[in-house]
Amino acid sequence: xxxxxxxxELGFPYWNPLRRRFPPDSxxxxxxNVERELLAKQVALDFTEDEITNLQTIVETESRRISxxxxxCPERLKSLDNFEDHYKTRxxxxxxxxxxxxxxxxxxxxxxxxxxxxxFQAKVARGYDMYECLVEGCGLKFKxxxxxxxxxxxxxxxxTTFEFFKRTQLSKKRREKLQRQRVPKLKHEEDKExxxxxxxxxEDKASLDGLVSALSTLTTSDTTPSNVSFGxxxxxxxxxxxxxxxxxxxxxxxxxxxxxx
Amino acid sequence: MDPNYPTRRYFxxxxxxxxKNLSGASESNISDAIPNQTYLKKRTKLRRLxxxxxxxxxxxxxxxxxxVGNVAGQRRRQQAVxxxxxxxxxxxxxxxxxxxxTNGGDDEDAFVENEMMIDEEQPVLEAQTVKAxxxxxxxxxxxxxxxxQKRVTALRELRRLLSKSEFPPIDAALSAGAIPLLVQCLSFxxxxxxxxxxxxCLTNIAAGKPEETKALLPALPLLVAxxxxxxxxxxxxxxxxxxxxVAGEGEELRNVLLSQGALPPLARMIFPDKGSTxxxxxxxxxxxIKGPESKAAAQLVRVDGIVDAILRHxxxxxxxxxxxxxxxxxxxxxxxxxxxxxxxxxxILQLLVERLATSDSLQLLIPVLRSLGNxxxxxxxxxxxxxxxxxxxxxxxxxxxxKCLRSEHRVLKKEAAWVLSNIAAGSIEHKxxxxxxxxxxxxxxxxxTSPFDIKKEVAYVLGNLCVESAExxxxxxxxxxxxxxxxxxxxxxxxxxxxVRSPDIExxxxxLQFIELVLRGMPNGEGSKLVxxxxxxDAMERFQFHENEELRVMANSLVDKYFGEDYGIDE
Numbered sequence: 001x002x003x004x005x006x007x008x009e010l011g012f013p014y015w016n017p018l019r020r021r022f023p024p025d026s027x028x029x030x031x032x033n034v035e036r037e038l039l040a041k042q043v044a045l046d047f048t049e050d051e052i053t054n055l056q057t058i059v060e061t062e063s064r065r066i067s068x069x070x071x072x073c074p075e076r077l078k079s080l081d082n083f084e085d086h087y088k089t090r091x092x093x094x095x096x097x098x099x100x101x102x103x104x105x106x107x108x109x110x111x112x113x114x115x116x117x118x119x120f121q122a123k124v125a126r127g128y129d130m131y132e133c134l135v136e137g138c139g140l141k142f143k144x145x146x147x148x149x150x151x152x153x154x155x156x157x158x159x160t161t162f163e164f165f166k167r168t169q170l171s172k173k174r175r176e177k178l179q180r181q182r183v184p185k186l187k188h189e190e191d192k193e194x195x196x197x198x199x200x201x202x203e204d205k206a207s208l209d210g211l212v213s214a215l216s217t218l219t220t221s222d223t224t225p226s227n228v229s230f231g232x233x234x235x236x237x238x239x240x241x242x243x244x245x246x247x248x249x250x251x252x253x254x255x256x257x258x259x260x261x
Numbered sequence: 262m263d264p265n266y267p268t269r270r271y272f273x274x275x276x277x278x279x280x281k282n283l284s285g286a287s288e289s290n291i292s293d294a295i296p297n298q299t300y301l302k303k304r305t306k307l308r309r310l311x312x313x314x315x316x317x318x319x320x321x322x323x324x325x326x327x328x329v330g331n332v333a334g335q336r337r338r339q340q341a342v343x344x345x346x347x348x349x350x351x352x353x354x355x356x357x358x359x360x361x362x363t364n365g366g367d368d369e370d371a372f373v374e375n376e377m378m379i380d381e382e383q384p385v386l387e388a389q390t391v392k393a394x395x396x397x398x399x400x401x402x403x404x405x406x407x408x409x410q411k412r413v414t415a416l417r418e419l420r421r422l423l424s425k426s427e428f429p430p431i432d433a434a435l436s437a438g439a440i441p442l443l444v445q446c447l448s449f450x451x452x453x454x455x456x457x458x459x460x461x462c463l464t465n466i467a468a469g470k471p472e473e474t475k476a477l478l479p480a481l482p483l484l485v486a487x488x489x490x491x492x493x494x495x496x497x498x499x500x501x502x503x504x505x506x507v508a509g510e511g512e513e514l515r516n517v518l519l520s521q522g523a524l525p526p527l528a529r530m531i532f533p534d535k536g537s538t539x540x541x542x543x544x545x546x547x548x549x550i551k552g553p554e555s556k557a558a559a560q561l562v563r564v565d566g567i568v569d570a571i572l573r574h575x576x577x578x579x580x581x582x583x584x585x586x587x588x589x590x591x592x593x594x595x596x597x598x599x600x601x602x603x604x605x606x607x608x609i610l611q612l613l614v615e616r617l618a619t620s621d622s623l624q625l626l627i628p629v630l631r632s633l634g635n636x637x638x639x640x641x642x643x644x645x646x647x648x649x650x651x652x653x654x655x656x657x658x659x660x661x662x663x664k665c666l667r668s669e670h671r672v673l674k675k676e677a678a679w680v681l682s683n684i685a686a687g688s689i690e691h692k693x694x695x696x697x698x699x700x701x702x703x704x705x706x707x708x709x710t711s712p713f714d715i716k717k718e719v720a721y722v723l724g725n726l727c728v729e730s731a732e733x734x735x736x737x738x739x740x741x742x743x744x745x746x747x748x749x750x751x752x753x754x755x756x757x758x759x760x761v762r763s764p765d766i767e768x769x770x771x772x773l774q775f776i777e778l779v780l781r782g783m784p785n786g787e788g789s790k791l792v793x794x795x796x797x798x799d800a801m802e803r804f805q806f807h808e809n810e811e812l813r814v815m816a817n818s819l820v821d822k823y824f825g826e827d828y829g830i831d832e
Contacts, residue, residue, distance in 0.1 A: 012818055013811075015774040016738050017686035017725035020679070021638040024595040025553045028679075031714075032627045032672040036588075085493050089453065093491035101450045103497075104489030104526070134482075135522035152482075157517045159479040161441075 106136065114145075356468040356506040357544075359424065359461055359499070386422065387433035393419040394437035401442050409452055416446060416458035423465040431469040435476050439466070447483040453493045460484065460499035467506035474510040481507065481521055488526035498538040501527060505545030515549055519557055524549060528564040531571075531586070535578065543574075543585035550592045558596035561589075568603045575612040580625045583616065587628035594635035601639055610636060610658070617661040623670055630665060630673060633658070634680040655694060659684070663700040666707065674711065678704070678718035685725035689741075692726050696744050705748070708756035713763065720760055720771050723748055727778055740782035749779060754795050761800040761816075766809060773801070773815045780823045789823050798824055 022028045065076040066083045070091055077083040093108055094101045097116045102108040110132055113120045124130045129141035131148040135156050142148040152158040397415040400408065419439065423429045439462065446459035463484065467474045477484075480503075487500045504523060508515050518524075527549065530542035550557040561567060571593075574586045590609070593600035613633045620626060637658075665677035681700060684691050695701070707719045727745040731738040761772030776797055780788040792798065804816035 012777065012815060013770075013774065014737050015724050015728050015778055017728050017730045019638050019683045019686045020721070021635075023553055024551060024592055029631065029676075032631065032676060035623065035627060035670075035672050085495075086453075089491055089493045089496075101491075102489070103449070103487045103492040105491060107449075107486065107489065108491070135520075136525050137522060156520045156522070158482050158521065161479055162482055 107134070110134070356474070356509045357502070359464045359468075359502055383428065383430070386426065387430045390419070390422045390430040390433040391437045393422055394434055394439045394442065397442050397446075398438070401445055409455070412446060413452070413454045413458060416443075416455060416462065420458050420461045420465075423462055429465055429469070431466050431473045434462075434466060435473060440476055440479060444480045444483060447480065447487065449486075453496055456487060456493075456496045457499055460487070460496065460503050464499060464503040464506055467503055467510070471510055474507055474514065477503070477507055478517065481518060481523075485518070485521050485523045485526065488523070488530065490526075490529065494536070494538050497530065498541045501530060501538070501542045501545045505541065505548050508545060508548035512552075512554065515551075515557065516554075518549060519560070524557060524560050525564060528561055528567055531574070532566065534573075535582065539574075540582045540585055543582060543589060547585055547588040547592060550589065550596070552592060552596050555596040558593050558600060562593065562597050562600040562603065568600070568607055571604070572607045572609060572612065575609065575616065580620060580622050584622070584625045584628065587616075587625060587632060590632040591628050591635065594632050594639075598639075601636065605636060614657050614661050617664065618657070623673070626665070626668075626670075627672055627676075630676050630680070634676055634683070637680050637683045655691070656698070659695055659698045659700060663698060663703060666700060666703040671712065671715065674707065675715045675718055678707070678715060678722055682718060682721035682725055685722050686730060689729065692741065692744065695722070696726055696747070701751070705751040705753055708753050713765070713768070716756065716760065717765070717768050717771065720757060720768070720775070723753055724771065724775050724778070727782070740778055742782055742784065745778060745782045746784070749783065749791065754779065754791055754797070758792075758795050758797050758800050761797075762803070766812065769804075769812055770815070773812065773819065776801070777815075777819055780819065789828065793824070 065078055066080070068075040068077065068083065068086060068090075070087075073090065075086055075090070077086050089103075090101065093103070093105065095108060095112055095116070097112070100111065102111060114131065120130055124143070127143065129143050131142040131145055133140045133142070133148060133151060133156075135152070138156070140151060142151060149162075152162065153160055393415065397412070397419055400411040400415040403411065419434065423431065423434065443459045443462055446455050463477055463480055467477050484500045484503055488497050488504070492500075504518060504527065508518055508523075524546075527542055527546050531539050531546065533539055546561070550561055552558065571586055571590060574582055575590070578586070590604065590613075593604065610633070613629050613636075616629045617626060617633070620629075659681070662677045662681050665673040668674060668677075681695060681704075685695055704719050704722055707715060708723065711719065727741050727748060729739045729741060757772045757775040759772075760768040761776070763769060763772075776792055779792060782788065783791065798820065801816040801820050804813050807813045807816070
């Protein structure tokens with residue numbers, strides 16, 4: 001307000017062309033963001049002529065289906081795309097030992113190592129870090145199933161109730177057998193067995209014979225299942241704990257007379 | 262957590278092909294644009310798709326029902342209008358309710374008539390939901406023959422209840438203990454139908470309130486796992502959808518998803534050329550990287566081949582997928598310098614320009630324009646050096662921005678002006694290019710006629726055109742007289758003086774700064790007369806006792822210098 005103040009001193013902020021940049025969550029973009037979602041919402045209320053035609057086509061083609069050529073697979077698919085999809089998921093990503101299906105090759109191979117690989121178990125017994133973190137790209141490995149589980153919860157914010165390789169429900173006979181085995185053991189050995197059977201949960205049908213015969217010279221009763229069935233594993237059944245896991249147990253277990261570790 | 266979240270956020274996202282011409286729809290209420298009867302018919306079709314479970318198909322509607330339906334239809338309309346209003350008030354609305362699944366019409370309830378659904382009262386719906394959860398519980402616990410089918414049936418019933426109305430009974434489902442059951446149904450090796458239905462339920466639960474979305478935490482690792490390359494496509498897509506809803510909730514959940522390794526498999530899902538899976542995955546991915554933290558964007562750009570996939574989609578793919586990809590580009594260009602330079606090197610500017618030039622879809626234009634803006638705002642000089650084919654591309658950019666200025670859509674006009682303002686802040690050549698382009702008359706007109714937020718951006722453009730970008734710190738930026746004269750004679754002074762009168766401090770400041778340019782830069786001292794002629798003195802004097810000191814000082818110094826005692830007779 002002073003009379004003597006002239007424009008030209010530092011007082012006046014002259015127009016200076018400057019680039020203006022806004023972060024993505026800036027209020028500057030708010031109206032555009034709202035438009036995005038409003039438009040998505042409106043979409044649901046209208047159907048074009050094309051869509052109506054498409055729907056009619058779907059109804060017509062429903063009766064023509066493709067049977068899956070794999071022996072023993074009962075699926076009938078609606079289209080070639082569906083068939084390819086089915087084949088990819090059911091017949092290429094499954095474990096050859098226990099027929100379990102996994103959504104990625106990586107998880108499948110982790111499963112195979114941890115559940116069916118005696119070499120894996122041997123290394124674990126010798127104290128190597130064998131249990132990989134399940135999150136792609138993490139790369140860490142752990143000595144035990146429990147340690148890895150803890151890592152997943154601590155580092156990767158998995159829920160505490162999480163179990164990828166879930167322990168399945170044993171049949172009554174099996175549970176009784178395990179119960180009998182556990183009685184003479186000390187507590188810490190029991191923990192060890194639980195830890196390894198957590199990781200195992202193998203259900204073995206079609207390949208059971210093969211595996212059993214290979215190991216039959218080493219074992220006695222408890223590796224022979226009380227009921228055997230074939231076909232693809234889908235529901236419950238036997239939980240087969242392979243020899244390689246039993247090796248972790250001490251030799252005073254009644255289930256392994258005369259076995260070598 | 263976003264403090265501005267409204268209490269309800271339900272989206273209707275049909276998963277079907279989007280109609281391309283949505284003229285004016287964004288400005289008016291949804292249902293105002295559609296007559297009541299048509300609206301009713303179309304809503305019924307939507308219900309038809311997702312509901313029926315037996316094969317009876319009838320294409321005729323019972324006339325008695327339609328009159329009852331009108332009442333229900335009106336109620337629904339009102340609901341839609343209310344919800345639409347709420348939506349407008351919110352900031353980012355990032356979740357989408359899944360009403361038609363990723364199988365599209367593939368499962369048996371496609372295109373089968375059911376009796377017209379009259380809105381259940383909410384309590385009835387909730388009771389049904391509780392019952393459905395109980396059914397699911399027993400199905401999950403039981404063993405023996407036919408257990409698979411039982412589970413799927415129970416899931417399907419729950420899913421239907423969660424897909425029906427505008428306000429799904431999510432809370433009822435959660436209280437009844439749905440989540441642990443749904444998690445169990447996601448276990449590996451389950452039949453695809455089971456996975457699909459379970460993921461669908463989770464998707465719609467996640468589309469609810471923040472605490473409802475959070476309830477999905479136990480399910481996340483499994484959902485992420487089922488994104489794997491060996492998963493069936495509809496299953497992977499539905500899981501991506503659920504994850505997209507969770508990611509859209511807020512930064513905290515985004516961080517959880519990132520630490521669980523959700524990003525790499527989701528990114529790989531956009532590599533195929535087409536398909537609804539690509540679209541859903543791209544949408545989910547855009548939610549995952551939106552920040553404001555930059556680490557997700559940085560992680561994405563490290564995925565092998567992702568930049569190529571993005572460029573490929575922008576170039577060729579249909580508009581729906583391109584729209585979601587464009588949003589990914591928006592966030593990458595805002596949050597990751599590495600991504601920005603890789604995309605620029607890959608020629609993204611030309612692709613963006615082509616999309617802007619050829620598309621009419623507002624959905625697509627918004628993110629494409631914004632991406633362009635982000636790239637330009639980084640460094641227009643860099644833009645210059647990277648461009649291949651030099652002159653043409655830059656002119657094309659300006660022409661395509663002019664096209665946006667001509668649009669009827671407010672967002673496009675505003676953001677296009679913003680981009681132009683950044684280009685105009687660049688070199689003299691850029692300023693000349695804009696000044697001689699078809700954008701000029703549009704800008705002048707917009708300054709006088711457009712709503713305030715657009716006006717402000719246009720003001721930035723015009724002012725930037727008249728001033729050279731300053732080199733030193735205290736040098737007074739030089740005026741480009743040629744541009745100033747032509748713009749003033751185009752009639753912009755009034756618009757700037759209006760800005761001076763506005764309550765927005767930033768706008769008033771702009772106005773005063775421009776007035777200073779006019780006063781200083783117009784030849785033969787014409788500036789003063791022009792300003793006076795447009796009531797500029799009056800506007801400035803209003804600041805004499807203004808509370809904002811800076812504006813007060815600015816206005817007063819101008820008045821003192823140019824309209825002092827020795828100014829004309831009128832003083």
